[in-house]
Amino acid sequence: MQAARKVYDTALSSLPSMQASSSQQHAASLALAYAESELSRGGNEAPMRALHVLAWLGSGGPFMPFKPPGKGKMLLIIHEAFEILRF
Secondary structure (H helix, E strand, O other), X not given: OHHHHHHHHHHHXXXXXXXXXXXXXXXXXXXXXXXXXXXXXXXXXXXXXXXXXXXXXXXXXXXXXXOOOOHHHHHHHHHHHHHHHHO
């Protein structure tokens, strides 16, 4: 899966350097394929990776490869989600 991620990251990172019409035509299908690939593989980070790609698609900015949050930040995210779900 690491090799596939590297290919997707490279392709999405190169989109801003392509012509605008080409970028717009291919960005959505490439991002959706990447997100679908992540979710089909599963794992702890799969939903966060897929959401990262889909959020980029809506942002209009340059693509930045996913970097997992540190353990402290992850604990904070989990704690906040638990608090929201608890009420």
